[in-house]
Amino acid sequence: MRSTEFTSRTRVAPLPIFLGREQTLNEVAVLCKPRRRPSDLYSTLATISITITRQVFPMSGLFNGTKKHVATYTEPAPTEISSILQGGYHHPLLRQWQNERQLTKSSLIYPLFITDNEDEATPIESLPKQNRWGVKKVVPYVESLVAKGLKAVILFGVPLAEGSKDLYATSADDPNGPVILTIKALRKACPDLFIICDVCMCEYTSHGHCGILREDGSIIREESVRRLAAIAVNYAKAGAHCVAPSDMVDGRVLAIKRGLIDAGLAHNCMLMSYSAKFSGNLYGPFRDAAGSAPSFGDRKCYQLPPSGRGLARRAIIRDLGEGTDAIIVKPSTFYLDIISDAKELAKDVPICTYQVSGEYAMLHAAAEKGVVDLKTIAFEAANGCLRAGATLIISYFTPDFLDWLDEF
Numbered sequence: 001m002r003s004t005e006f007t008s009r010t011r012v013a014p015l016p017i018f019l020g021r022e023q024t025l026n027e028v029a030v031l032c033k034p035r036r037r038p039s040d041l042y043s044t045l046a047t048i049s050i051t052i053t054r055q056v057f058p059m060s061g062l063f064n065g066t067k068k069h070v071a072t073y074t075e076p077a078p079t080e081i082s083s084i085l086q087g088g089y090h091h092p093l094l095r096q097w098q099n100e101r102q103l104t105k106s107s108l109i110y111p112l113f114i115t116d117n118e119d120e121a122t123p124i125e126s127l128p129k130q131n132r133w134g135v136k137k138v139v140p141y142v143e144s145l146v147a148k149g150l151k152a153v154i155l156f157g158v159p160l161a162e163g164s165k166d167l168y169a170t171s172a173d174d175p176n177g178p179v180i181l182t183i184k185a186l187r188k189a190c191p192d193l194f195i196i197c198d199v200c201m202c203e204y205t206s207h208g209h210c211g212i213l214r215e216d217g218s219i220i221r222e223e224s225v226r227r228l229a230a231i232a233v234n235y236a237k238a239g240a241h242c243v244a245p246s247d248m249v250d251g252r253v254l255a256i257k258r259g260l261i262d263a264g265l266a267h268n269c270m271l272m273s274y275s276a277k278f279s280g281n282l283y284g285p286f287r288d289a290a291g292s293a294p295s296f297g298d299r300k301c302y303q304l305p306p307s308g309r310g311l312a313r314r315a316i317i318r319d320l321g322e323g324t325d326a327i328i329v330k331p332s333t334f335y336l337d338i339i340s341d342a343k344e345l346a347k348d349v350p351i352c353t354y355q356v357s358g359e360y361a362m363l364h365a366a367a368e369k370g371v372v373d374l375k376t377i378a379f380e381a382a383n384g385c386l387r388a389g390a391t392l393i394i395s396y397f398t399p400d401f402l403d404w405l406d407e408f
């Protein structure tokens with residue numbers, strides 16, 4: 001026996017060994033001898049390179065004659081041409097070529113929270129790396145992002161002053177309020193930046209709901225859409241390139257479109273409707289940031305129920321008929337089927353999705369826990385939206401993406 005030559009520390013180069021039957025230590029030892037490799041061991045179709053160490057240990061199994069499990073193979077079969085895919089993505093560039101839609105800087109829209117204290121730059125605790133900005137502080141920040149390739153922002157007003165909220169969202173379109181002042185300041189400082197204004201009442205109403213209410217708490221549709229349309233028109237007059245109603249009151253798209261036409265602004269203000277906005281559990285950090293949580297009840301009677309795919313389809317069709325120029329699906333990752341429905345129903349308009357505050361905060365939390373890598377998961381989420389059919393993404397990751405996209 002040559003067994004004494006082998007210990008658990010024996011290191012030997014990989015050798016082809018026939019694995020269809022059990023190896024004796026003698027055979028292994030023979031194989032180890034340089035230039036003495038019996039040709040019958042090579043002629044077999046089922047050969048594999050392994051290390052002697054891996055095959056013969058534990059030694060006990062071979063010495064006491066117990067059977068050791070060995071890997072076996074089924075019969076060889078010819079390779080089908082259709083089985084081979086990996087040639088198409090073996091290179092980093094090829095992996096990008098597989099994308100039907102590429103994430104680019106012009107696909108991204110950055111949400112900004114603007115408050116009425118012009119010098120404010122306060123981090124929002126539940127929304128990592130995001131601030132509540134005053135107009136004086138937001139302008140230089142946005143300028144720095146434009147220098148990196150930022151193309152579009154969406155503005156949310158957050159009035160905090162005493163008495164700034166009432167039943168009619170009067171402060172929403174106050175000419176000296178945060179949104180209108182910021183539209184004007186950004187138009188001046190960043191002439192190429194595309195400025196979208198979210199149109200809603202919840203940040204400006206004393207009760208935190210998105211419309212004007214009856215005594216019983218339900219929304220008075222007619223009065224609400226007329227007020228929403230006036231707010232949108234005032235944003236357009238101040239220079240907004242796009243108004244995006246997120247209130248979910250029936251018929252507001254039509255009212256806003258009419259308002260823009262009557263004001264002579266329909267030709268240079270886009271109307272991008274949040275057509276499919278769901279009343280899920282993902283807006284918490286936004287409501288903290290904007291101070292817009294309803295003081296009673298919830299938004300379930302106007303935002304869509306999370307399983308209401310049919311309702312979302314009807315809302316998309318309705319908004320197209322009412323004159324929307326683009327469709328927003330919100331939230332994003334949990335609603336990819338809705339994005340895909342929107343792409344199918346609204347083939348001829350841009351499809352945008354909003355990766356909302358809760359989605360963003362969850363990804364940050366998971367990254368902090370070590371569950372995911374932040375950059376990788378941010379791209380995976382964005383690419384999921386693009387794959388489903390969106391070409392535009394409203395995302396709090398935008399400043400990060402502007403850096404990350406430069407790395408390619």
Ligand SMILES: NCc1[nH]cc(CCC(=O)O)c1CC(=O)O
Binds near residue numbers: 202287292
């Ligand atoms: N109605 C206003 C509005 N516009 C966008 C969001 C949420 C965005 C986010 O969570 O990032 C909300 C909050 C809400 O509907 O309660």
